[in-house]
Amino acid sequence: MNLLHICASTKPIDISSSKQLAAAFFARLAESNKDINVTNMDLYNNPPPFLTNDAYRYFWNPILQPGYIPTTAEKSAASYALSQTKVFEETDVLILTMPLWNCGMPAIMKAWLDQVLVPGVVFKYEAGSIIPLHHITKVILLASSGDIVKENDPQDQLTPHLTAIFNSISITDFSIAWADGQDPRHLDAEERKATAIEAAQELADDVSEMA
């Protein structure tokens, strides 16, 4: 089984709650001794470019304009998204690690999603419908927030956004471990993190059972 882990926290692990959830998740997974391969991408080490109009044209013009031939600039602008195609093709479970920033995902994660969620990379577009090219069956969100945020509170625009994105490419199994209340003004921040770590470990057990 192949896992793709995309991480979008700026902080080193000793002070990043979301990275600590990820560490607990992958440590528990390793204990299962199952045949699981993990591809790790830390977006801050290898930042995706913002999608440009040239890249947009490269991916969408074949649908919008029959006979379209991309320019050299358009091909070049598509190279980042195309470089993600193979890993997507091989992925069974996608793990997203990130903090809550301004009620949603960090811009660098959105930049990555804008790059990869294009025709020819994770889906094809046929007769007005999106047909998945991936075979991802599960997405896991390992998140952290400063405030005490309940899922689907108005302050949580992250889970509705991700759910809508993944539903649109036929992924409906979306699980979450969330360390909320991580701002030091919350005196129970460590307990909240410990509870989220347990949730992340249970998600790892679920993934082990799939392998």
Ligand SMILES: Cc1cc2nc3c(=O)[nH]c(=O)nc-3n(C[C@H](O)[C@H](O)[C@H](O)COP(=O)(O)O)c2cc1C
């Ligand atoms: C730019 C920025 C925006 C933030 N916005 C929110 C927010 O909307 N809601 C919240 O609860 N915490 C917010 N925080 C706090 C982080 O979510 C919190 O510190 C989190 O634990 C960081 O996770 P990490 O340590 O894994 O990077 C924000 C932090 C930053 C730097």
